[in-house]
Amino acid sequence: MKFDELKSIWEQASQQKSGHPDLQKEDILVLLKTRTRSIVEKIDLNIRIGFLILVGMIIYLFIDNFIFTPLLVKRVPESGSYVYALGILDFINYFIAFGFFVYFWVSYRKINPHSINNKNLKEALQSIVRALNIFRRLFYVALLFFLVSLAIGFIAGFITGFRMKLESLGLSLASLSFWRISLALLVGILVLGAISYGVFALINWIFNRLYGQYLHKLKATLKELEETAE
């Protein structure tokens, strides 16, 4: 067989349709009516849910930290300037998280994955890879925001609780040994570290389970297409 024969073989195979019967207009209409979500629509939905969760989390924690917590802190004696300093830190955290949210949203709108059918293969692959990367980064930003918030809450709670305990026992800070304070801090850091690692591993696992393999294959296909152009 010669290579030029392939076209005629293909032509014959196409005519025989390899067992595929022609669909009638009614069948096509049924296909249109029983359609399910495409991968791009699923990613889009997940990203939108991710954005909603992130915004919801920012708003909830903002209200909690800047409205409810100050009401509670007022009842704590000598809450001191550290609460104010932590409040500023927390505010910066919200500001950065919100900034990232806006950045991701604008980037995502630019990609417009819904228009992949109007793009060529290379652009379509690039769009989906970018959308998935945004989705993954959104997870990480949410995690970072959550962890910073958690750390600030932990430090505030630790200091406040510590002061209250000292007051109730009629002790001063100087009366406690250095290693006890260090141990308490170390335990707190270890707990925070364990929570951080747990949440990070969970997020990674969820993403990889959902789209890890898919993203890997898309990237490999895109690489193959781009390698051609080198």
Added chain:
Amino acid sequence: MEEEFVDIITKNQGIIHKVCCIYCDDEEDRKDLFQEVVVQLWRSFPSFRNESKFSTWMYRVAINTAITSFKRGKRLPQRQSLPEQSIQIVDDVYDPETEDKIKLLYQSVSKLSGIEKSIILLYLESKTYEEIAEITGITQNYVRVKMNRVKKKLKKLMNIEE
């Protein structure tokens, strides 16, 4: 518009069948991909403005859908052999030699990557370099380079003489 679309798709469904045959080695996957391609064509139909040939547009949407479609652990550009039983030749005049050649072609093509499949499909459909470049998004020169590589690979897979 729906009626016009259904009419066009009914007449040109061969294009979708060909893409499905090239990309899926399982009948169920072919059916799923066929439906997905039809749906994607319908969604982008309003934005089709005759800037390119209708068949080029159809190939573009169908190939985009096939390569970016997602089924856990299945369907994406895979390099698995086509199962023997999935090739059923329906013909009034049975020609065992032709059937063997068609089987060999499908089996060899199934070992190519997603990109290579698209290139060889468009070659077999006698698309010009310009059209292939338009569909894949690479330049015509690189289409030539890629085409030569794919041809070489396919010749090796099919044991075709130079």
